[in-house]
Structures are given as structure tokens and as C-alpha cells.
Amino acid sequence: MAIPGMSRLIATAALTLPLLTIPHQSAAAPHSAGAVQSGSPSGGPALSSVIPAPVAVRPDPRATFRLGALTVIRTQPGSDAARSVGDLIARELRPATGFGLPVLPVAPRAVPTISLLLGARDYRLGDEGYRLTVSPTSVTIRANKAAGLFAGTRTLLQLLPAEIDSPRVVRRVWTVAGGDIVDYPRFAYRGAMLDEARHFHTPSEVKAYIDEIGRFKVNYLHLHLSDDQGWRIQIDSWPRLTSVSGGAGTGVDGEGPGFLTKAQYKDIVAYAAKRYVTIVPEIDMPGHVNAAQVAYPSLTCDGVAPAPRTDTEVGYSSLCIGSDTTYRFVEDVIRELAAITPGPYIHIGGDEAQATSDADYIAFQQRVLPLVAKYSKTAYGWNEIAKAPAASTAVAQFWGTGTTEPDLAAAVTTGTKVVMSPANKAYLDMKYNPSTPLGQDWAALIEVRDAYGWDPATRVAGVGENAVLGVEAPLWSETLRTLDDIEFMAFPRLPAIAELGWSPRSTHDWDSFAARLGTYGPRWTQQGVNFYPSPQIAWS
């Protein structure tokens, strides 16, 4: 098949390569010996090195692919979503390789090709699964949906040498180990959470975190947008929330000011969506509302504004349960949030409402849970919401440290789905060991092996595989300010939680995980990610 314009495409590719001259790719091309990664005959990572572990891996040592200056990326004709995934992986591969990597709807004959194709027609793959096949002349990712193509490109990045994450061109041979991978997630929800309230993190920091968690096929980012110390999202009908409680002096120690305008929030939502990460906004209530009450004293029962709080106490504030103003406020907030949130969930918090009586708490949730449905969203809250009968259509996030939670187990029998975030396993703000400079230790000290060593489907009595929607790794930021702080606490524990959410239980094996994680150190170094070099891991 003759492709019109192919010579022009090759010329274009060559023009984008000012920094180096690359010989025509062929199996016989001499390896640049000094640049080849040691320990791997193909010069790149083994097919079995992927995190989270895939469902099935079949290496073929004779089928190594070599990414070269002539390589093109072909995406499913007629699919804008596939094209968008192709554009993204091309942008990710160009800086380190210096190759042009044109993204085309049709591959020229005899040119090495990375193909992103829909129509896998394999039900097991679901919406997020993929098949990746590496041959000497092609890398083919097939999926039912574009989300699966994206997941396949995350795997492809891990199959290239660590230098692929360099921001500058690296002269080396870029190989991908040969063989096949079939992969799809165990659970639909694999989440991370950032606490924007205790210290505000900027849109660019949030976007960096989205890229970092997306590498491990995490597909939800939960943003904790309000708490006693601050309110971090613009609400037009209640403007003092941000003008008073999002400004200077808010946050823990008065040092975490800031809030997201709706435009910034929508920009984050769109950025995340391109990377198949769905944003889950949380407004915590009926507790954790001091900042809202500072801005609007009418949200208290006595109408008196409380003092702003910059300490880290919890459990002292409550919305006024019997007041109509409360529900006007709640509905306004849910309506405005729902309007800028294309994802399915609105998280309404519900934790640590010690200043609300049990009867009031249930009365509150019985009114508020249906309000979320009124705006076409699924309600999501911390596991305390399971006390309310209306929670049967909701998602409850388990954050306890024990193995029983009777209200939650009862709610599960009526249909409540559970996201597992046991604080002594999945809370990324817990210290690794007593001398970790950041974080807290009230739930546990959590080394990497602790974060990895549990099963989401057997953690809580009565909450089995079918009840588990997935897992989430929350990161509370009482002690965290910068992206460096966030990264130090998240990595390498976040990949452990991500693997528990994605990989089949049958692949669960600490030695395997530790070995794979060890190869990730050079990647984080290339990416500039400030990870904790756990002594439990043999970092390569």
C-alpha cells in the first residue's frame, strides 16, 4: 500500500530531530553499548516489571521492538478519543527520545508502528483493560474503550528504559521487551486523595500529582475541598466561603491560603479527564465546617461566628441540623459543584461528626443523600454515612483501623458499595517510621510492606469482593505544604495501593512487588519525583 505523503512525514520527523542523528532502524543496528541498561538483554525493562502487575504476561525474547526515528503512532481511525491518547503518549515520548513520532490514522507499510486500536471485542477487558502485543516491528495496544488505550500506554511507558522520563534528549537505544500482556482492573475505583483544606495545593501541583498517580492506573482523584481550617472552592451563591475562608491566614498554622476558582477547578477536571482520572470533589459535613461557619455565622445554631481555627483538632464543629438555612446552603453547594463536575460522585464527607448527635446525624444524611441524587450524582461519604438508611445507594469510604464495622456491613447488604481506605494501611500521611520528618502517626507507622500487605476484599467483616468498589489512598496535609512533601509521602506507597486496586489477587506477592518497585527508583529520579527510598526495597 502506497501512502501519499509518507516521504513528507518522514521528512517532518527528521526535522524535529536537531539534536542527534539516528541511523535507519533495523534489527541489525548496532546497540549503543554504554547506554544499554544493565541486566536486561534487550536493553530495557522486562515485560514482567509492570506496576500494577498485569493479569497475564507472556514474554517473547525474540520479539523486542525498537522505538526509532521512523516510528509512527497510529490511532483508531475516526476516534477522537484514541487520537487524544495517541497525542498524549507522543508528547510523553518525544522529549527523551527526540523522535518526531507523528500520530496518524493509518500506518505506512514497513514502518515501525505503535498502534492504539479500539474494537478489541473482549468482554473481560471491560472499559479500562487492554491487550498489548510487542513484535519486532510493532507495539499494538487494543482495547474496547479509549480508557483501555490510555492504560496500555501507562504500561508501555514502564516497558521503556527509565530514561524515557528524562526531560532532555538521551542518546540510547529505546527498546520494548517482546511478548503479550492481557490486563484489566480487579476494581473499578482506584483512587488517591489530596487534602486541599489544611494546606492549599496549587492547580499546577494538583496536575503534577495527577500525572504521577496516573502512571499507576489510578483513575480517581478525590479533592478534600473544605474543612475546619479553610474552604477551597468557589461557590457563587455563598461568596464569603472563599473570600473569608480561602484567603490569607487560613490553613494549619495559618500558612495554607488559597482556593480554586471554578475556572481553575474545571481546568483541573479537564486535565485529569485527558489522563482518564476523574475528579471527586468533597465538601465535608455536617462536621469539619468551622471555616464555613466563620464565613457565614447563619450556619451555626446560635448565629454567632466561631473563631477561625488553624490548629489540627477535629470533631468540634457541626452545621445546625434543624435549620432550613443549612439545607439551602447544602443544596446550593451540591448544585454548583455538580454543575462543574462531570464525574459520577459528590463526596459529602460525614466523618468525625462528634459535635452532632447520632439522631441529628441520621436526620441530616437522610435529607442530604437524596439531594446529591437530585443533581444526578452518586453520593459518596466516609463510612459513618452507612448509619443512614438513605446510604443504600451511596458509596461509603472505610477509613477505620479495625476489621469490623457493623453499620457498614449492614449497609452493604442493602447495596452500599465500599471504597477501602483503612487508615493504618492506606493513609499516605502516616509516617513510614518514627523518624519520618513529615506526617502523623495516630493510625500507624506504615512502611511499604505494610501498605501492600492487606486485601481489600477481606479487610472488613461482611465487606467482600462484590461490595468493594475499589481502594483509595488518602493524603491529609496537616503537615504537608509542597509538592515535594506530597511526593515523599505518596511514593512508594501509592503504587502499593494502586496494585491492590488493579491487579488480580492471584498476583499478590511481596517479593515480586518489591523487586518491581526497586526498578522504579530511577524513573522517579528522572521525573524529579521526591520519593522515600525505603530500606525495604533494593533500589536499582
Added chain:
Amino acid sequence: MAIPGMSRLIATAALTLPLLTIPHQSAAAPHSAGAVQSGSPSGGPALSSVIPAPVAVRPDPRATFRLGALTVIRTQPGSDAARSVGDLIARELRPATGFGLPVLPVAPRAVPTISLLLGARDYRLGDEGYRLTVSPTSVTIRANKAAGLFAGTRTLLQLLPAEIDSPRVVRRVWTVAGGDIVDYPRFAYRGAMLDEARHFHTPSEVKAYIDEIGRFKVNYLHLHLSDDQGWRIQIDSWPRLTSVSGGAGTGVDGEGPGFLTKAQYKDIVAYAAKRYVTIVPEIDMPGHVNAAQVAYPSLTCDGVAPAPRTDTEVGYSSLCIGSDTTYRFVEDVIRELAAITPGPYIHIGGDEAQATSDADYIAFQQRVLPLVAKYSKTAYGWNEIAKAPAASTAVAQFWGTGTTEPDLAAAVTTGTKVVMSPANKAYLDMKYNPSTPLGQDWAALIEVRDAYGWDPATRVAGVGENAVLGVEAPLWSETLRTLDDIEFMAFPRLPAIAELGWSPRSTHDWDSFAARLGTYGPRWTQQGVNFYPSPQIAWS
């Protein structure tokens, strides 16, 4: 907006109306009093009469829509699937109304319109839900996916007068009660099953049943294609299955011969798919295999062909568990079935294997369950498969009569999903009462109220809402030969099971269901469906 060709469309519509002259539609057009259904001011069914009961119904008595000669059907531009649903509902509405009902991508201004539109952007609706809004000038169905548009058209059919199902033109006013419906299913799987093995039912009978069950938003049809008495599906690699065991003399009493060629099967699959019904093929094993062993004695352990059986005993046949031939046979059958089955499930039976030891049974399923996955399908079997550890990724169909099933409850904790078909509630071949001329009574006598009076999520201990994939109403055909026989046993009990599968638990109410069912009698009469006029129902 001027629509080019509109006058031609109207002319076309008029040309299709040779049997009657219809005045231009207007709110003031005189009702044809004799034809108006009594008891309803709008001349048609109430918005609350739908089976299965919708999630939410909000009638608006001032908003009655009138279907008329000028009505057009508009479908989502650019969506072939929406267009296909539009074509189907148009074909269903034309015979009784005599209206042209052109299907267009754009509605002309000021013409009464039935719109089928995608982009509902409401997560609660899922893939199968819809919103239906009836105003004096329009009926609008909005959904996320075309399956939801189809479900909305099933509701629309029920909102038109019963005469809409007449095969001949009826002179009457065709109204749709005004208001809104929001609707989506409780469970993803609402099934019916036909036993093709005991007596073969022809492709045209199967298609008629697909239409009849689809009216109640049933979305799976399970075909029991093999049993001791016959083999009913062409398998190229084992041709004697059908040439010997699908031919003359097979079936109960030797009177149910026949089998589906692959072409016929694929035609049924395609016909069903147009109606959003997915075919689930079942090959029963390791028991219920006498017909296969008659055709191939190598499937027995001693190599001796058993006698053909035309009685209704069960539990005497078994594949030879230790033989490689068995697994070659099973894999061939699964591979060939998977290749012609686009749906997700292959049902491998697994019931009543009394001629197989427990150890052999588990050994067999541990080999066969993964074979289904090898061909990219999800394994599905009767609840006995829960004994095998490999069933954690499978669907198990509960067919017991009790409220405990420990193996099943244990499997559920590891992820097995359950389809509920309790034989004493959901088996449509059970007699209604001792004098019912057809059917059996080993599990129970099942009147309509019995079929309706249970909850899929609390029927079996340890199998709660999250573990239930859905419900299915099986119809075994030891005593059934004709479509009339099938219909007499299925209606009116199948709608009861369908409502248990679709409608929210909060709508469950016998008096409401009985009243709605009573209005369905005239529809079945119009459709020529041979239903059982249960004395529990006040038929209108």
C-alpha cells in the same frame, strides 16, 4: 427552520395510509368516543401503569400528547444505534395507527415529535436508563446509551392504548398521558430462559418470545441448548452432535426434533441485539450429556454409546472427567460457541451432576471455567459451580428452593456474582395450580402473587444486593411444545420476575402490580399472546 423535503415526507406519510382518512392533528380534534378506553380522561393508560414500575413518575394531566398522522420520529443525529431504535418503534407503531411516522435526524418545526436523544448526561441512568417527558407537542426520550432509548420505547408502547398492538389499523385517538418518567434498572441482568433441548422451539418461536419478553425490559435470553434428550446447536468440529442428537426422535417422548444451524443462531443473536436482548448459550455439563454421548461414545469412560433417552429423568449421565477427549470436546464447543456469541456469557450448566463425584466435579470445573475465559467470555453456571474455587470470576445461577446455600454464600465473598432463579418462585414451568394442564410441580405451585412475592437481595443468606447480578425466569420445556404453551406458562408470571429485576425495591407492592398487570390483558389479546388469566388479577 425550513426543512427541505418536509412536504415530500408528509406526502409519503399520507401515501402509507390507504385504510383511513385522518384529520390533521390538533388538540381540538373530536375524540372517536366509542374507541376511547374507559376510565382514563386522556383516552389512554395512566403514566403510573407501566410494568416494570419506573423509578419515578410525575404525571401532568395538562400535558397529554396525541400521536397523529403528522407525527415524526426524530433520532440523535449521527447515531446509527439511535436511528435503529427509531426505526424499530416506528415499525411497531405503524400497523395499528396507520401513520407514516417518518424517522428523521431533525424534527420540522411545529410538528408533533417523538424524539430519541442521546447525551442525557445523568450517571444515575447508567447504560439502560432513560428520561421520558410527555408534553402536548412532543414525547422526548433521553438516555446515555441507545439501550436506554430502547427501554424508553418499551415504556412508550405501554403508555399508548392497548390497541397499539393490533396488527390491523384501528380508528381511534392515540394519546400518551402527560408528565415525566425517570427510570433505570435495579439489576443489570434481567433474564428469561428457554429450554431448547427437551422440545426444540423454532427460530421464529424464539424471536416471538424475544419480542414478548423485551416488552418488560428483559435484556438476556438464556438458551438451554443441550441436555440428555437432544443437542440443539451446530458444532462443526463434532458434527454428529446435531446429525444424530438433533434429529428425528430426539426430545421428550421423541417429539421435539430440531437444532439451530450456526446461521440460524447468528440470526437470532442479531434479532435479539436489535431489541437489546443478549443471547446466553448454555451447554450443560458434566451432567445432562446423554445426547452428546449417544452421538460420540468416546465421551463416556467405557467408550460404549448409551441408549438415546426421551424420558424426563435427570442425574444419570456424566462426561468422563479423567479423559483428554472430554476437554478437547469441551474446548471445541466453547470455542465455536464463543465465536458466534457476541454477548459476555457462556453458560456451562453444571447442575444435577449426581453421576459425577464431588472431587471429579470440582476437578472438571477447575479446568473448564478457565477455558471460558480463554475465549474471552465470562463463565456462567447453575449454583453448583460455586463448589469450584475457579468460580470466583463466574456468575452462578441460584435455582434452589431454600434460603441457604453455603457454597454459594462462600463463593460470593470471593467475587462470584449471582443470578436469582429460585425454582419455587421464578421457574415458569411450574404449574399455577393443581389443575394447570401444562408444566410440573416438583418445586412448587406458583400463582402470580407467589412469583412476585420475594426479594432477590434477601432470598439467600449471604447473597445481598451487591452480589446479585440480577434475576432470571427459566422455562423448562419437558411438557411444552408450542409457542402457545410457552406463552401460557410465561405470562403473566414473567412480568413479575422482570419487575423484581428492574424496579427499585421501594416500588414493590402487590396491589399496585396486580392493578397494572390487569391492564395488560387487552395488550396480550391484541398481540395474540396466550396468557393465563389468573383469578388473582382483575383483568380489564
